[in-house]
Amino acid sequence: MTKVKMISAWFGGVLFLAGAVGILESGAADVFLEVTRPDFQKISLGIAGIQNGGGPEWLGGRIEEVLKKDVKRSLVFDLVDLPSLGITPSNIGNGTGTGSKAVFKQVAEKGVSVLVWGKAVMKEAQKDADVNMEGFVYDSGSDEVVGGKRYAGSPSVVRLMAHRFVDELVFRYTGEPGIARTKIAYVAQQGTARELFVMDYDGYDARQLTADGFLNLMPQWSPDRRFLVFTAYRDRNTQTIDMIELATGKRWTLISLGGLNITPALSPDGNFLAFASSHEGNSELYRLDTRTKTIQRLTVNPSGDLSPSWSPNGRELVFVSDRGGGPQLFLMGSDGTNVRRLTFDGDYNAAPTWSPRGNWIAYVCRTQREYKLCVITPDGQKRMQLTTGPGVDDSPSWSPDGRHLVFSSTVEGKSHIYMIDADGKDLERLTFQGTHNSAPSWSPAS
Amino acid sequence: MRKTLCTFGVALVASAALIGMPGCSKKSVQSGGDAQSTQGKADSSKPGVGSYPDTSVQPGGGGLRGLDKNPSEERVGSGTMLAKVDPSSNAGRQMDEIRAEQAASAAAGLRDVFFAYDSWVITEEGRQALSRDAEWIKSNSNALLKVEGHCDERGTSAYNLVLGEKRAKAVRNYLVELGVGANRLSVVSYGKERPSCTEHAESCYQQNRRGHLAVKVGK
Numbered sequence: 135m136t137k138v139k140m141i142s143a144w145f146g147g148v149l150f151l152a153g154a155v156g157i158l159e160s161g162a163a164d165v166f167l168e169v170t171r172p173d174f175q176k177i178s179l180g181i182a183g184i185q186n187g188g189g190p191e192w193l194g195g196r197i198e199e200v201l202k203k204d205v206k207r208s209l210v211f212d213l214v215d216l217p218s219l220g221i222t223p224s225n226i227g228n229g230t231g232t233g234s235k236a237v238f239k240q241v242a243e244k245g246v247s248v249l250v251w252g253k254a255v256m257k258e259a260q261k262d263a264d265v266n267m268e269g270f271v272y273d274s275g276s277d278e279v280v281g282g283k284r285y286a287g288s289p290s291v292v293r294l295m296a297h298r299f300v301d302e303l304v305f306r307y308t309g310e311p312g313i314a315r316t317k318i319a320y321v322a323q324q325g326t327a328r329e330l331f332v333m334d335y336d337g338y339d340a341r342q343l344t345a346d347g348f349l350n351l352m353p354q355w356s357p358d359r360r361f362l363v364f365t366a367y368r369d370r371n372t373q374t375i376d377m378i379e380l381a382t383g384k385r386w387t388l389i390s391l392g393g394l395n396i397t398p399a400l401s402p403d404g405n406f407l408a409f410a411s412s413h414e415g416n417s418e419l420y421r422l423d424t425r426t427k428t429i430q431r432l433t434v435n436p437s438g439d440l441s442p443s444w445s446p447n448g449r450e451l452v453f454v455s456d457r458g459g460g461p462q463l464f465l466m467g468s469d470g471t472n473v474r475r476l477t478f479d480g481d482y483n484a485a486p487t488w489s490p491r492g493n494w495i496a497y498v499c500r501t502q503r504e505y506k507l508c509v510i511t512p513d514g515q516k517r518m519q520l521t522t523g524p525g526v527d528d529s530p531s532w533s534p535d536g537r538h539l540v541f542s543s544t545v546e547g548k549s550h551i552y553m554i555d556a557d558g559k560d561l562e563r564l565t566f567q568g569t570h571n572s573a574p575s576w577s578p579a580s
Numbered sequence: 581m582r583k584t585l586c587t588f589g590v591a592l593v594a595s596a597a598l599i600g601m602p603g604c605s606k607k608s609v610q611s612g613g614d615a616q617s618t619q620g621k622a623d624s625s626k627p628g629v630g631s632y633p634d635t636s637v638q639p640g641g642g643g644l645r646g647l648d649k650n651p652s653e654e655r656v657g658s659g660t661m662l663a664k665v666d667p668s669s670n671a672g673r674q675m676d677e678i679r680a681e682q683a684a685s686a687a688a689g690l691r692d693v694f695f696a697y698d699s700w701v702i703t704e705e706g707r708q709a710l711s712r713d714a715e716w717i718k719s720n721s722n723a724l725l726k727v728e729g730h731c732d733e734r735g736t737s738a739y740n741l742v743l744g745e746k747r748a749k750a751v752r753n754y755l756v757e758l759g760v761g762a763n764r765l766s767v768v769s770y771g772k773e774r775p776s777c778t779e780h781a782e783s784c785y786q787q788n789r790r791g792h793l794a795v796k797v798g799k
């Protein structure tokens with residue numbers, strides 16, 4: 135089987151589209167794509183340590199570890215190992231002393247673009263403001279300390295301070311907010327029930343949101359990150375689409391038409407909810423205007439239509455239909471016009487999700503009876519399989535920067551949640567607890 | 581300029597949709613009847629449609645303030661506010677009702693119907709099981725039944741909910757053919773979310789691809 139090889143990072147989706155050269159290898163059941171971007175360079179970044187200025191021994195190291203992982207996952211920076219370049223970080227302070235000048239000179243000579251360092255203190259006696267973190271940034275291009283941040287908060291937000299700092303770095307160098315403070319909503323088994331949870335994008339700090347003792351399925355975020363829409367069962371017998379407010383836990387039913395009420399998806403502006411319902415017979419797609427409460431039927435055919443996902447500009451939907459036999463991906467205008475089939479490879483393609491940059495649609499493709507992740511361009515011209523191995527991969531969801539996917543997989547037996555780069559590299563497992571974690575949904579960036 | 585063009589394009593599409601495109605087979609479902617009179621109002625009076633809050637993104641909500649040469653202290657809160665969940669009596673009530681339902685169904689001796697991979701066609705064996713189930717249902721004329729459609733773990737969660745409904749409806753339709761009143765049978769799909777067996781093996785998958793008849797208890 136051909137190796138999947140793609141650009142090392144999707145830095146700038148527009149640039150990628152304009153500059154990418156796709157070579158489609160046809161003939162095989164799985165078509166792989168080779169894309170090279172010789173002009174793309176990640177920004178090299180070194181972390182010269184977070185000094186412990188007082189407090190528990192783990193403090194500086196913990197922050198540094200979170201910083202490093204966030205920097206790597208950003209895919210904007212190339213994290214360099216300073217000691218292997220002969221740079222032994224000393225205490226640089228605020229970057230104005232003569233000692234720091236020598237370090238900066240070394241950093242510039244070794245071609246490292248950005249140097250980050252900092253200090254953390256925990257004042258255990260004080261309430262509310264007992265952790266302080268400082269971080270500074272030296273840019274070798276302009277040969278100056280371009281700035282820093284000072285954070286204060288409780289010990290429970292130490293990881294969040296590091297996430298915040300890396301989001302500032304990403305913002306500084308790309309103009310985009312970064313993903314280190316994003317969240318992932320998902321479903322976890324609790325006894326015989328399946329309840330909604332929310333965790334940080336790196337799998338930490340999982341919190342339970344529902345506890346009704348039955349099934350809560352397929353959560354999706356509202357554009358403002360304050361709500362989730364999901365499928366639930368009233369008194370176990372009647373399927374509904376419910377909404378929950380994260381801050382208060384307040385929950386109510388948004389759609390209860392009878393029959394199936396599944397796969398809700400809010401438009402990027404929050405003005406429409408696309409969903410599938412079988413209240414008029416078989417599963418069809420509908421669109422609720424959230425302002426007028428008008429429901430418009432989008433599909434009319436005797437087959438099953440489901441799993442709508444919005445294009446980033448809100449004008450189109452990709453969805454699943456089994457009108458040709460097995461499930462395949464189709465596209466249509468968000469008013470139900472101009473329906474056309476997108477996938478033709480294989481007899482099972484489902485669970486599509488449109489990337490926030492618009493240039494790819496990720497979905498579940500069946501190959502040799504295993505269910506794996508694939509991506510396809512909306513024009514159907516390029517297709518690539520991202521995952522291999524046994525088991526069922528399901529429910530892909532894009533990071534808001536379009537550089538990663540989160541999904542569930544039974545590749546190691548039980549269903550757990552994984553993250554993977556959009557080019558199929560760096561598979562990372564995010565959940566380790568429990569017997570079943572599924573249906574991840576990545577929040578918008580804040 | 582480009583933005584203006586885009587907006588214009590959207591407006592064109594929207595007005596075309598309002599006029600109704602010839603040859604486009606779509607129909608508007610009005611659960612409440614009168615769409616025009618409720619425009620812009622956040623009413624929740626329509627059957628089947630609940631209230632919807634403002635979810636539009638507030639500008640500047642990201643909280644990033646940029647790197648600063650002389651940074652002032654920023655307080656870091658807990659980020660996205662999450663309510664503490666109340667493991668309420670709801671879960672306990674559901675558990676009690678599920679147990680009562682299971683006991684009633686077991687006492688009735690109702691049989692499950694099993695399906696082939698990716699299929700919702702009732703087999704000969706399934707028809708025999710349903711014939712006996714139908715006898716019980718007809719002779720217990722007060723019982724209300726729920727026909728559950730289930731799937732094995734292969735395939736996506738979403739598509740399995742559709743498949744589960746096809747199975748449940750196939751079971752219901754056959755029972756109706758056998759003379760059971762349709763008003764006594766409700767249909768629900770659990771997809772692959774309530775497996776009876778959790779091993780990753782065909783022996784287990786077979787048990788999970790089922791139509792299950794449950795005697796409703798309570799309401």
